[in-house]
Amino acid sequence: MRVLGIDPGLGRTGIALVDGAPGRLHLVTATRLDTVPQTSEAVRLANLFELVVGAISDMRPDVAALEQLFLSSNRRTAMRVSEARGVILCALGRSRVPIAEYTPTQVKEAVCGYGGARKQQVTRMTQQLLGAPAVQETRDDVADACAVAICHHHRAALRTHLVGRPVKMSSRLEMAVARARARLGSGGR
Helix, strand or coil: CCCCEEEECCCCCEEEEEEECCCCEEEEEEEEECCCCCCCCHHHHHHHHHHHHHHHHHCCCCCCEEEECCCCCCCHHHHHHHHHHHHHHHHHHHCCCCCECCCHEEEHHHHHHCCCCCHHHHHHHHHHHHHHHHHHHHHHHHHHHHHHHHHHHHHHHHHHHHCCCCCCCCCCCHHHHHHHHHHHHHHCC
């Protein structure tokens, strides 16, 4: 499966194409899409759209994975990232690429096994999982794009593994609540 990991940003968007399956992942390509800072935001967003459509056309991913927006205390930055994210989602939708979204905690858990992992730990594990020493030397945007692609590979494999498995039995509390509701529905008998 070819997963296009994307770390959205208005000025810098990291993208990484990761192919294979968990345990056999390899980095096909990773780069950063930059927009020109001296132009208006509208022009930068249009440029970002074109860059993403071009990357999708060149890379031909099976699916794209994005990190959900982390709300920072800086509203201006959050707004700019959300605008860029919207343009990226539009480009993916126009290109008919299925989209998966993950929280930062889900990405860290999938890559490091711990949702509170630090950026350096995520980058180091990304490098090991992809067998790509170049990940260590890339910018944060590209390393984050690699990590979100790995996250999708791991979560997709888990979903595939669980398909057809029996549904988990209800907990004791859920069974007790169901019995109580049944008694109430039958007049308390």
